[in-house]
Amino acid sequence: MPLQFFNTLTRAKEEFRPLIPGQVRMYTCGPTVYNFAHIGNFRAYIFEDLLRRFLKYKGFKVTQVMNLTDIDDKIIKGTIELKVSLSDFTSPFKKKFFQDLDTLGIERAELYPEATAHIPEMVEIVKKLLAKGLAYEIDGNYYYSIIKFPSYGKLAHIDITGLKAGARVAADEYEKESVSDFALWKAWDERDGDVYWETELGKGRPGWHLECSAMSMKYLGETFDIHTGGVDNIFPHHENEIAQSEGALGRKFVNYWLHCEHLIVEGRKMSKSLGNFYTLDDILEKGYPPVAVRSVLLSTQYRQQLNFTFEGLDAAREGLKRFNDFYRNLRDYGGGESSGEADDFIKKLLTDFENALDDDLNISPALGALFDFIRDINRLKAEGKLSADERVRALQAVEKINTVLNFLIKDWASPRQDSQIDAMIAARADAKKRRDYPAADKIRAQLLEMGIILEDTPTGTKWKRKL
RNA sequence: GGCGGCUUAGCCAAGCGGUAAGGCGGAGGUCUGCAAAACCUCUAUUCUCCGGUUCGAUUCCGGAAGCCGCCUCCA
Structure with a gap:
């Protein structure tokens, strides 16, 4: 097209x-x-x-x-x-x-x-x-x-x-x-x-x-x-x-x-008198990550009126977590036995994404293609059917798409050097080894207070920032 | 008054003549010490309403209702 x-x-x-x-x-x-x-x-x-x-x-x-x-x-x-x-x-x-x-x-x-x-x-x-x-x-x-x-x-x-x-x-x-x-x-x-x-x-x-x-x-x-x-x-x-x-x-x-088209807020025209007038800082002060605002503002085709809601902002944040988790987990993935399906998924992603945006920047089907891809690749991973080579090509495709979306958050997740976090994770690993789960969970809760979420995987504990 | 756009599940949002993408949310299951992440299954017999055209309409036509605009400095 x-x-x-x-x-x-x-x-x-x-x-x-x-x-x-x-x-x-x-x-x-x-x-x-x-x-x-x-x-x-x-x-x-x-x-x-x-x-x-x-x-x-x-x-x-x-x-x-x-x-x-x-x-x-x-x-x-x-x-x-x-x-x-x-x-x-x-x-x-x-x-x-x-x-x-x-x-x-x-x-x-x-x-x-x-x-x-x-x-x-x-x-x-x-x-x-x-x-x-x-x-x-x-x-x-x-x-x-x-x-x-x-x-x-x-x-x-x-x-x-x-x-x-x-x-x-x-x-x-x-x-x-x-x-x-x-x-x-x-x-x-x-x-x-x-x-x-x-x-x-x-x-x-x-x-x-x-x-x-x-x-x-x-x-x-x-x-x-x-x-x-x-x-x-x-x-x-x-x-x-x-x-x-x-x-x-x-x-x-x-x-x-x-x-x-214009943006409306909670179904109403945005105006100071209705109390639904927001600057960017007004939104960020409520604790939303900027990329969630980007996502909300980007996710409706530009010629459609965009209904801005906080429920929509929550949904955007959850969707971005999924995308960023996907990218990070794919990067950390070691590789398995190819089933030969991955390259078809990659091709479909790139074709559908580009075709959608070729049509007057129709972003919704483009994002649909991305989420289909995430599910397909995650399934291959879960079944051990994604090879190391395919993993690299999948990452490249996602990075290419991200040059348009800019939804990936830099420095969001480990590995990264942070002596305090690393020390706490080590202490928790110790507690887990002793089967002292109350102590381990306490450390995990402390990290969560600091905005750090842990994930235990077969290859060790990973962490990411709370979005 | 003149001109224009929109109305699809709890929310957001594609599709636009052949029988409803995707995301979020929700329910159940697998995995896990528990989480997190991930996977699987389910979640609109129906597309604001009323007529019409058609073998068939969410998609085309007419009408109604609701919402949002533009008509001189607001993205």
Whole structure:
């Protein structure tokens, strides 16, 4: 099966063909750094991580750009409230964002350009739009005239004649030619404090959509392969990016638009007022391992709404224990007499896993293939029908799959040097030899208190960390 | 008001015209001093509801109910 993605532009699954064979250039909408990201945000970043990792798995060279929006209304408001500079306000959020990416095992993009570092590029686009008659200026504000861009609405499938002034249109934008026109550049006023840039367009700051047009074309070229974001970005953000980029350059902006659905919590929209609003730290403070959060956010296909529940998080943790136990136990396995079945299981795993993800990143059957494999190989092991050579090939297959999933926990289980743990295990072995089981069980209980779980095997006692 | 998505076992979640993957949970069994890990068996006669098309529908069509969105700065 060829790799297929559901393209928001055409509302259909399409075979993926990058502009340059073997290379993928993609732009993934990043955070606005005005507060800490919530788990809904991370659902999007995890989806993008899956996309990126699977493309690499398929052998593509990936160039991913993720923007950091470090200038917008909320950020300006924050700088004024806290009486700090723009960069002093945003830098802690930027730092925390990258920490959280690491915590969730999200692979870094090639580039994280910041909006504030690309003001000249944005000004250039506005100048091009002005020259083409697609933009106009009123009192230092520059707007895009969407009526001059006939295909406006093609991504969101919105008929612009149906767009009407809504309650959410700010009162200070009354001077626009049309209420649906959007701001490219906003003139400075006193509410902006000392946040402004002196440019050919005057003293002011960029509109929200402009940065993505400017930075994507700078780093990925005027036309590139994939652009992603949450479904809420389809309109107006991505629609406006298309208008800006295609209007300024007169050529197609992006070939494949992928949007991930939102996450809801316990069947309800996540909101602060419902008390079901969670940042990553909120979840981790409850004692869940980060990889369980990764698993929950990854395990529902990206175009399905994801219902985040703590019951689901518990289930994810148990499933990860099984996967990590499987991997560790397979690594420690000595080998037996081959029944000839293992290579068929390996082949089936790799085929089914790849076929599932080829189909618009359909993760559920891919995970189904993995758990089938775990059961099949464990059965062969239990029956002594897995050879040492087959064991190596099975491990390689699992490791290959883990380059996409990233579910294996490093340094989770023995063997590893830890004098205290090793001494306690030795003391317990002594007690067991004397058949002093109460003493042995006491040591085991002490280790459990320390978060260490023991497993007695024919080749000795192994230990692992409690997940 | 306009446009769109979803509803499958206790929970999560595939399948989308030929008789329900997988995970978690639960029950029983094997192994073990006991655990842990692992293996085996069982756990939806049925896919929100009501009609229709069809030899046959969870899958297609129509309608209803519930939930979640977008309609100018929220992933």
